[in-house]
Amino acid sequence: MALWTCATCGAQFPDSVNPPTACPICEDERQFVGWSGQAFLTREELARKHRLVGRDDLGLTGIGMEPSFAIGQRALLVPDGDGCVMWDCIPLATDEAIQHVAALGGLLRTGGHFAGATVLHYARGADGKGALLTGDIAQVTMDRRFVSFMYSYPNYMPLNAAAVRRIASVVEPLAFDRVYGAWWGRNIASGAKAAFAASVARYLAAIA
Structure with a gap:
């Protein structure tokens, strides 16, 4: 028996003798199956290579x-x-x-991600000014001055306006000066509250 991990999305599956026949995460329209086909690694293989x-x-x-x-x-x-x-x-x-x-x-x-996805408000973060950890709910852009919103990042499917407005309404009451994205260094170091609001306005204007 082995624990199998999808090589494309990183999801782990219950232990079994043989790898899964498919990955439901990768088969979702927001994700994709690797160009070489579906592949899985055992926990031991993963630890040897990484x-x-x-x-x-x-x-x-x-x-x-x-x-x-x-x-x-x-x-x-x-x-x-x-x-x-x-x-x-x-x-x-x-x-x-x-x-x-x-x-x-x-x-x-805790749980979370996809349906019921969450952000974390760290009130003591950023030297007491507050920080927001957004994962890929609000992705920090490459210039690290804005965030953006997508239904699917790999397949370039934008998030609809109603969903973005809902995110904005949840975030608006929170005090924060910093946003941490999902990848190394993809953070807005300061002024993030204003940057978040500007990002919402910019996004909604772009998809209007």
Whole structure:
């Protein structure tokens, strides 16, 4: 029996003798099946070919994989009381990484992503000015001055106006000066509240 991980999206599947016949994440219209076909790696193969690295990302500890795997996101550890919230996830967990996180106080376990997707408001972040961890709900753009919104990033399907307005209405009451995106360095370091509002207006104008 082996734990199988999709090579394209990084989703993990229950242990079985043979790999899954398909990945429902990749077959969703928001994702895609790898150009060479569906492929799965066992946990052991994944650990042999990749390693976990931890480093600072604008004041928070990030954990990612090298070389990059699947969609290449990194997770962030957000201090919370005597433990941490792990924001976003990565496809590999090693004993060393688990021990390191445990030494920081361990994790609070939550659900989320896709239907019911969430953002995290870290009120004590950014030196008390507040931070928003958005994952791919509001993706930090390459110039790191705006965020944008997509139903599917790999397949370039924009998010509809009603959904963007709902995101904006949820975020509007929150105090924050910084936004952390889903990938290393894809953050808005300061002035993020105004940048978020400007991003919503810019996006809605573009799809109007």
